[in-house]
Amino acid sequence: MSGARGPERARRDDWEAVTLATTLKQVQQALWRVTPVPDASEKALRAFYTRAAAEYRRVARTDPDHRHEALAHAQVETNHLERLTEKPVSGRDLLAQDEGE
Numbered sequence: 365m366s367g368a369r370g371p372e373r374a375r376r377d378d379w380e381a382v383t384l385a386t387t388l389k390q391v392q393q394a395l396w397r398v399t400p401v402p403d404a405s406e407k408a409l410r411a412f413y414t415r416a417a418a419e420y421r422r423v424a425r426t427d428p429d430h431r432h433e434a435l436a437h438a439q440v441e442t443n444h445l446e447r448l449t450e451k452p453v454s455g456r457d458l459l460a461q462d463e464g465e
Contacts, residue, residue, distance in 0.1 A: 382419055388430035388437075391423045409448055417441035 378398045385391035395416050400408045420438035424431045 379415075382415075385419070385423060386426045388420075388423055388427050388434050391419050391434075392437075395419065406448060410445060413441045413445035413448065417445065 378394070382391060382394040382398060385394050398412070400412050404412075417438045420434045420441060424434035424438065427434060
């Protein structure tokens with residue numbers, strides 16, 4: 365089982381559900397299942413926040429009725445990432461990471 369009480373590493377099919385989500389509600393539910401445990405490594409948290417922000421930005425395009433809310437969630441994930449790394453993360457940095465994966 366993965367998620368807030370599951371292992372640090374989520375299963376591939378759990379992340380597949382995130383990737384297949386087309387609505388804000390779907391992506392929220394899917395991301396909940398792959399959220400790292402509270403004591404996860406910094407690397408795992410950084411990877412999660414980066415990917416979650418990217419997924420929320422993607423869903424902002426596929427769920428236009430919830431575009432602004434999805435973008436707000438993307439910013440929240442980016443804020444978590446910045447607090448973790450203690451340095452500002454620009455939108456360009458995130459886009460470059462999205463294209464590199």
